[in-house]
Amino acid sequence: KLGCEPCDCSDEGTLGHLNTCDAVTGQCPCKLTTLNSTTRCDVCADGYYALKRNNIFGCEPCRCSLGGSLHSICDKLT
Template sequence: MESSAYNCDSTSGQCQCKMYVEGRACDRCADGYWNLRREDTANGCTPCKCNAMGTVNNSNICDKMTGDCICKANTEGPDCGQCKIGYYGLDYYNSDGCTPCDCDPGGSLDPVCPAGGPSAGQCDC
């Protein structure tokens, strides 16, 4: 059920919104939520599921239509929870999210290092 004129303030026109929904007409999700639901449910929007270590400003704010999180430069995935190829060590305090491998092209077998596990960041010599 969509917001209706029956639940609006007669002076301001502000409609009574479902949880996590905002706007005068209750037509958008609040920050940290996405997927505005038109059906009759108590929660109008779905919580974002961002990995704060990999998101810009370490936030839990996602695209209000797709639910995709806003990733730091060297992270990827819908939740920004993994390092891009060629990077390792997902870190909350790293402004880019992950550290470049920087494997020496003359001495390493592969320019890409493992992103996780016990050999994370270790170039294969």
């Protein structure tokens, strides 16, 4: 296959909502609280949830009760 692959960046998790990526790796420029281990920036980092386009950081911090939770990592969607 000749040519370049198109970028496939997440609109919600990418800085500036741009669909631009690294020409070699395909890595999109992720917002602070999204994982850059996925090239799309479409997954919240551990300790964060609810990826939203209008959140400049990407995801909301988990609000787990320190006294009632086993750990501070919450469900990444809810």
